Amino acid sequence: MAIVYVNDKVVDIGDKKLNLVQAAEMCGELIPHYCYHPALSVVASCRMCLVEVGEKKPDGSVVMQPKVLPGCQTPAKDGTVVKTLTDKSRAAQSQTLEALLLNHPLDCPVCDKAGECKLQDYSYKFGNAESRMVDDKNTPPNKPNIGKNISLFTDRCIMCSRCVRFTREVAGTAELHVVNRGTHAEIDVFPGAPLDNKLASNVVDLCPVGALASNDFLYKHRVWNLKTVDSVCPGCSTGCSIHLDTNKNVIYRLRPRENPDAQGYFMCDDGRVGYHYANSSERISKPQLKKNSGWVDAEWKELVSSIQNELKSVTASSPSSAWFMISPFLTVEEAYLLADYAKSVSTNVKLVLGPVPSFGIEDNYPKKRDGSPGGNVKFTIRPEKCPNRIGVEEVIKHFEGTFQTLSEAFSQGKPEFLFLAGSYPSPDWVTDELQKHISKVRYVVLQDLFPGNIGQVVSALIPSATFAEKEGVFVNHSGLAQLIHRGCVPLRQVRTEGQVYSDLAGRKGLVQAAAIRVEVAKKISYFKKLEEEVGQNGTKLV
Numbered sequence: 383m384a385i386v387y388v389n390d391k392v393v394d395i396g397d398k399k400l401n402l403v404q405a406a407e408m409c410g411e412l413i414p415h416y417c418y419h420p421a422l423s424v425v426a427s428c429r430m431c432l433v434e435v436g437e438k439k440p441d442g443s444v445v446m447q448p449k450v451l452p453g454c455q456t457p458a459k460d461g462t463v464v465k466t467l468t469d470k471s472r473a474a475q476s477q478t479l480e481a482l483l484l485n486h487p488l489d490c491p492v493c494d495k496a497g498e499c500k501l502q503d504y505s506y507k508f509g510n511a512e513s514r515m516v517d518d519k520n521t522p523p524n525k526p527n528i529g530k531n532i533s534l535f536t537d538r539c540i541m542c543s544r545c546v547r548f549t550r551e552v553a554g555t556a557e558l559h560v561v562n563r564g565t566h567a568e569i570d571v572f573p574g575a576p577l578d579n580k581l582a583s584n585v586v587d588l589c590p591v592g593a594l595a596s597n598d599f600l601y602k603h604r605v606w607n608l609k610t611v612d613s614v615c616p617g618c619s620t621g622c623s624i625h626l627d628t629n630k631n632v633i634y635r636l637r638p639r640e641n642p643d644a645q646g647y648f649m650c651d652d653g654r655v656g657y658h659y660a661n662s663s664e665r666i667s668k669p670q671l672k673k674n675s676g677w678v679d680a681e682w683k684e685l686v687s688s689i690q691n692e693l694k695s696v697t698a699s700s701p702s703s704a705w706f707m708i709s710p711f712l713t714v715e716e717a718y719l720l721a722d723y724a725k726s727v728s729t730n731v732k733l734v735l736g737p738v739p740s741f742g743i744e745d746n747y748p749k750k751r752d753g754s755p756g757g758n759v760k761f762t763i764r765p766e767k768c769p770n771r772i773g774v775e776e777v778i779k780h781f782e783g784t785f786q787t788l789s790e791a792f793s794q795g796k797p798e799f800l801f802l803a804g805s806y807p808s809p810d811w812v813t814d815e816l817q818k819h820i821s822k823v824r825y826v827v828l829q830d831l832f833p834g835n836i837g838q839v840v841s842a843l844i845p846s847a848t849f850a851e852k853e854g855v856f857v858n859h860s861g862l863a864q865l866i867h868r869g870c871v872p873l874r875q876v877r878t879e880g881q882v883y884s885d886l887a888g889r890k891g892l893v894q895a896a897a898i899r900v901e902v903a904k905k906i907s908y909f910k911k912l913e914e915e916v917g918q919n920g921t922k923l924v
Contacts, residue, residue, distance in 0.1 A: 384460040387438060389467055395458055402453035402464050403431055413466055414475060414504045416482075416590045417542040418454035421647045421760075422551060426455040428482075428542050430504065432474035436463040450474045472508065479509040482540045485520040485565075486591075489538060495592030497605040501540065522568055529557075529577030531597045531651060532585065536568055539593035545569060545585040552648065554748025554756035555579045569593070580763060581747055583655070584648045587637060598655045599635045611867040612639060612918065614856045616711060616807070616849045617653035619766040620645055621858025623919070624653075626850055628869040633657045633850055643862055643919045650763045659807045660848040660870075665831050668875040670843040677843075682877065686885050689801075689842055692825050693727055696799040701730035703798040707788045708778060709736040710768035711805040712879055713854025713866065714909065715898040717770075717777040719883035720803055725781050726887060733778045734791045736804065737811045739767040764859055769849070773857035776908040792819040801827045802836075805846040805879060809834025829879065845876040852878040853895035855912065861924035863909075865916050 386393045386402075391409040401424070406413045416428035431453035436446035438461045446463070450470055465471060483505065490496045525534040543560065546569065550556045557577045561570045571577055577585070586596045608627040615622040615636060623641035627634050636657055638649035659665075671680040671688055680688070696704045706724045708717050724731045745763040748756035778785040800823045804811065809832040812820070820826060821839045828836060829844035837843065851872045857863050872878060877885075880893040903912040911921050 384458070386458045386460075386462045386464065388464045400458045402433065402435065402456050402458055402462070405458040405462075406453070406464060406466070411466060413453040413464075414500075414508055415454055416500060416540060417544060419544055419588060419647075422544060422547045422588075424455050425543060425547070426452040428540065429478045430475065430482075432478065433471045434465040434468050436465075437461050438463050475504075475508040476510055479505055480514070483509070483513060484515050485537065486540070487519065487521070487537050489535070489592065492601075493535075493538070493592035494595050494600060494605075495589075499592060500590035520565065525570065527576075527597070528571050529582050531583050531655065532577050533595045533597055533600065534569060535593050535595065538591050539569055540591055541567055541569070542590060544588040544590070545594060548581075548585055548588055549577070549579070550748075552584070552748055552760050553579045553581045555751055557582075558585070575751075579747075580650050580652060580745065581648060581761060583651045584638070587648075596635070596654075603629060603634050608634060609869060611869045613849065613866045613869065614769060614858075614864045615649060615653040615656075616769040616856070617650070617656050617767060618764045619768065619771060619859040620762060620764050621769055621856055621862060621864060622649040622653055623864060624649060626867070626869040628850065631870040633660050633870065641864075641919045643922065644858065644864065645761065648761055650761075652763070656807070657850070659831065660850055662832075665873070666833055666843060666845040667873050668845060672841050672843075680842075682885070685842060685844065686882075689827055690886060692841075693799055693801075696825070697728040697731065700798065701728035702732060704728070704801075705732045705734060705788075705791065705797040705799065706801045707734050707736045707803060708774050709803050709805050710738050710771040710774050711736075711807070711849075712774060712803060713770065713852065713856060713895070714773040714777065714863070714902060714912075715854045715893075715895050716803075716852075716879040716883065717774045718902045718906075719880055719887065719893070719898060720801075721777050721781045723883055723887040724801075732791065732797070733782050733785070734788045735771075735774060735778060735785055736788055736802075736806075737813075737816070738771050738787070739806075739811060740765045741767060766859065769856040769858070772859070772861065773855065773863070776857075776906065777902075780906045780908075789816065792816070797823055799823075799825050799827075802829065802840075803879065804828065804830035805848075806830060806832075807848075808832070812836050829882065844882060845873065847872045847876055847878040851876075852880065854880070855895075855899060855916065857923065861922060862920045863912060863916060863923050864920035 384395050386405045388406045388411045393409045403413045413431050415431040432450040433453050435451045522536045528534050546558045549558045585594050613626040615624050622645040623639040625637040669680045669685045670677050746759045747761040750756045826840040827842040828840040831846045850869045855863050884893045903909045
């Protein structure tokens with residue numbers, strides 16, 4: 383047991399190896415800092431975390447160091463005494479801020495970081511009300527597009543070097559470095575080597591001020607107008623925990639949410655900017671039925687009745703001729719509701735797994751500039767480009783005993799009725815081979831975000847909701863079940879997949895994902911742990 387005293391608060395850090403910033407956080411005390419980040423090496427360059435440090439002796443007396451010390455670089459040990467509110471500590475913090483603000487521009491009204499900027503927050507809490515600067519500020523030229531998605535506002539930079547350390551220690555590709563010396567020091571890229579690695583946009587989150595900006599979000603919205611919910615990136619089976627930022631049913635950005643059980647602190651650029659399909663005007667926006675006169679808009683009651691009647695007609699004569707394809711982009715609750723409905727009509731109805739998008743091999747970081755491994759893996763982009771294959775597989779295996787993909791099923795036979803629960807972010811999941819098979823099925827129901835190249839051969843068209851418009855659970859590659867939360871409301875004539883399946887099954891009322899989750903946990907042993915509350919970091923199922 384190791385006891386640390388922070389502003390007279392007693393903190394038991396146990397056998398953890400912490401610095402003073404971390405020890406203070408444990409008791410709710412803030413030691414301000416810019417350059418320190420728990421996922422990066424400690425350099426103690428910003429000097430914002432200077433505090434008074436001492437030691438409590440066995441006789442109870444306290445001996446303080448004569449000078450302030452950087453909290454991020456000072457280890458916490460038994461008997462350490464930290465004082466952040468004394469005149470000496472406050473003077474150090476105030477003087478540090480004054481030095482940082484000498485050349486910093488008053489860009490707050492136009493800066494994307496306004497509202498979540500540490501320089502703003504610390505200036506208000508620890509800084510001076512007035513500046514003594516009378517000379518012209520140093521205004522080095524900005525560097526727009528130092529990477530595909532990154533712009534550098536050089537005059538806002540406080541030289542914390544977080545971004546440089548990230549590209550060297552996490553990405554490994556080391557595109558960023560410090561040029562010049564002293565007051566002329568700047569962040570820059572090496573000639574001919576833009577910041578284009580697949581983790582590049584994490585430097586925007588790491589930047590404590592508005593120096594590094596995302597071109598995807600630049601000047602799009604003020605952050606205090608955004609509604610933020612916790613969710614999971616659907617881009618690959620890593621299942622990065624994210625913050626989903628929306629306003630008026632429009633997604634504006636995705637940001638990584640710290641989760642040691644998932645991806646850690648960061649996320650890849652493919653996932654970060656891969657949300658635009660959800661805002662697309664090309665999405666299927668209303669239910670439709672194909673009749674003799676062609677496509678006609680359908681009321682939900684009419685659509686549900688048409689599908690139910692057709693399914694009953696097929697299963698009455700040949701139950702095994704009715705197939706349901708369940709996409710790996712559906713939540714566990716949605717997959718269960720659809721499978722349960724299908725099997726309630728006939729136990730011989732076939733359940734199959736939709737195509738699992740996969741590209742390349744595992745992309746591990748850090749890596750060297752030539753692409754070779756660069757040390758202990760800190761982040762992995764997985765080739766499986768869907769969020770919930772494992773969860774959907776377990777649901778299918780519970781009802782079928784085994785599982786096969788749609789392609790494998792087509793190699794063994796052909797259905798009369800085919801329900802395609804797609805929800806894919808791109809219509810590219812339908813290959814030419816699949817299109818040939820699907821076009822030969824007499825009655826096809828397509829539930830998807832985009833009609834794609836099979837839109838004209840289906841009999842019923844159901845619009846899907848995106849991951850941002852519904853609640854539920856995704857299970858990642860390691861069996862970690864995480865909750866997704868609704869940040870947007872579905873389009874006016876769109877119902878979530880779970881609601882559609884509930885309507886088909888004749889269940890009353892609105893679908894509550896939490897209630898369905900408990901039902902799943904009781905019936906499928908793999909999901910047993912979901913009976914308990916799923917925490918912010920998720921629940922490990924295996």
